[in-house]
Amino acid sequence: MVVKIRIPTPLQKLTDGKSEVESSGKTVIQLIDELEKKYSGIKERLCDEKGNIRRFINIFVNEKDIRFLKGQKTKLKNGDEISIIPAIAGG
Amino acid sequence: MLKLTDEQIERYSRQIILSEIGGKGQEKLLKSKVLVIGCGGLGSPCAYYLAAAGVGKIGLVDSDKVELNNLQRQIIHSTKNVGIPKVDSAKEKLLQLNTDIKIVTHSLRLTSKNILNIIKDYDVIVDGSDNFPTRYLVNDACVLAKKPLVHAGILKFDGQATTIVPGKGPCYRCLFPSPPPPGSVPSCQEAGILGVVAGILGLVQATETLKYILQCGELLVGKLLIFNALSMSFRTLTIKRDKKCPVCGNNPTIKKLIDYEQFCKLR
């Protein structure tokens, strides 16, 4: 099983500049842990000390916000596209 | 009822012939009042096109002066305007383009004390500010005052936009409940911005504003538009009103406006 993850520009420093990476995580939490193994430091950017997704970052599975699905327990299936969307303030 | 003059009919003829606009739509535009917050990368193209389209009254908010490093993207200003207040430079340019409209300048920084008094005179608010404290302040004020807000943010090659119509869809806090702590998200000053990205998102905001006034098409209400210049992709994600939203939820905890510390100032 493979899912595609779009990495936002501010986090691409941690993914060797890649804007898209793959994972075989079966849930969002597994996906984050798998990303952390490959790209050390990324989990800390996405989650707070308690392991919750930070309040200025959202994760979407396909076009849907996981907060309105099952949160980090949201199940992933082959071919899903995961987007990490941080708040950006530039103008 | 406002009657279009011959000159107005000539000036706006290319959009009056659109069946979605017509003379009636043009009159709506001429009667409308839009506040553009920030005369920077987003506000420049947005205000310029709104002025061209004949939005009757445009308010401009900015406390900064024009700097040379602004001109790479803030196209409403000119080299000769370096050093003067951005709102004055913008006003001059807009009135050169269209003498048929009124420009009101607010050369100040928005705070919890002044914002409600400023936005109350306008039909639509455009957020083209450049920092989180202002963005959260503008969101909360628009929710409390029930003013439609056209939001966009940009960084490097990326842009995001959504339209907030209080009571009809989610607000910015439904999407991002609280601002990031200082230093956790780079600013354009630190990270850079490609000028055209500001142009594209600023015009998305102008488009949403015109559609709102004309009541035509589908707005980005409940939708987050994500743009990336490198992949040249526009994607639309679904966003929902959060019942637990601190400002527009069922039991709001924010009833008074907050002045977050200015921690990510950029120009």
Ligand SMILES: [Zn+2]
């Ligand atoms: Zn809300």
